[in-house]
Amino acid sequence: MTDSLVSTPDAVRKHAAQAAARRRRKSRSALAQWRRRGLMAAYIVFVLLPIYWLLNMSFQSNNEILGGLTLWPESFTTEHYVKIFTSPSWYMGYLNSIAYVLMNMVISILVALPAAYAFSRYQFIGDKHLFFWLLTNLMAPPAVFLLPYFQLYYTVGLFDTHIAVALAHCLFNIPLAVWILEGFMSSVPKEIDETAFIDGYSFPRFFVKIFIPMISSGIGVTLFFLFMFSWVELLLASTLTATNAQPIASVMTQTKGASGIDWGTLAAAGALTILPGIVVVYFVRNHIAKGFALGRT
């Protein structure tokens, strides 16, 4: 608005037209916002519908499941959950899975932090090739490594232990961690390192006391991805274990019995595998919402 004092008829008309356009824009943006919410809601329904169906099944008795389609559990029962929580072969599956996922997260982040720092700060012989080679490990199909892994871990006596699965998952998790962390570290100005060294910090002390707190949200995001890819993988996990460290994914195949599939227990076990993920997202949601741009900019 250049002139707040409207005097000539022409200017009055112009002013009115501008005001009308502003109103139209506002109502259009309100409309757009509702359309936005509608689309978002539609997508969320799409995401939740299969999960709802799983929950629905998990609270029904097998007779009700096979007796006919019911949109909600009419004879609500928790028998399947009780079965899972009282039988060691079931709940040990969850504990085994959680155990190797945590081990993998700790190992991966501990070795990836210094490596990512080296890639983000220094130039050294073979750095680019090494980085590309790391990424190629991300591309290796687990099916390719199935047999050699089995033989390797059998030979070194680690077969059917948690650490075997944790180490096997390092194949794709360490490269991923280095890749993500390197991006975060490169966005921290190099001057910070130099100042700290001038102030007399030794490298380890600087790294732990100053640098790690600065990229804490990067570490959060990395841990999220490490958890995700280790928790969901089952081909390697079930090949490298038999009974002592059996992951929940292969315990679930028990539901296929001689008399058909035990749908209720399968659904309940599936529903319980979703929970740890929700807990992890809950913890990192703010880091994600704060925004991060992966990769080299």
Next chain:
Amino acid sequence: MNKIQNNRAWWLILPMLLLVAFSAIIPLMTVVNYSVQDVFDANTRFFTGTEWFKEMLNDPALQAALLRQFAFSLTVLAIEVPLGIGIALIMPKRGWQASAVLILVTMPLLIPWNVVGSIWQIFTRGDIGLMGWSLRELGYGYNITANPVDAWATIILMDVWHWTPLIALLCFSGLRSIPDAYYQAARIDRASRWAVFRYIQLPKLTNVLVIGVLLRFMHSFMIYAEPFVLTGGGPGSSTTFLSQSLTTMAIGQQDLGPSAAFSLIYFLIILLVSWVFYTAIMNMQKDKKNEEA
């Protein structure tokens, strides 16, 4: 950022290198070893050279699986990338809604892959599944165990359900890292919604999208558990993808030599496609920077 030349940085890399080498190089060498030999038992083996590779490349079943694999990967990428960007753009940015939507949208990503298969198996069964039952009630003879088209459509729908959140999540956080000043400048310039997307948001998303597309391509190319649980590769072999062919050959039939050769070919294809894609994008960005400079 200009980096310091320092070869002592190798010491920082070393622990990681040892670990990854243990779980990557030794097994890979085993595979290479098998691929050039014919193993009868522990003591009898013959050197076969490139014979297994030739056999695998000429195997019509594997060629068909490879074609299916490419068709599948390209289809899911073509659906998931635009859809993921779209979702990221309409996700709420502040308040409790932002957290709630973020958690809900991310949920499918954190479900073990065979459970994803089970969820969709339960969801799409004609007798007890909501989707299968509804489609049948509507008069469509939906059947994933007999009709290849239904099986394909279901697997693609499942993959979209499962993996669109990854693209959406990466794009969402990429968008959140754009400073508000950019949007204010656009508003002053009266930029249209499309112009804001094309010249502010999309360039900022390039990096996350490169990672997203690469990850999606690699994972869709290695897909195993979900179709295995949902359709078991059928009807016939219409949804048998490469990983499943490979595991059947290696574990089921114990054909070490051919399956090792097949593994290497498989690995090289993923490597080649990813490398071409990565280099192409990097060159495009370099060109753009050169033009600006």
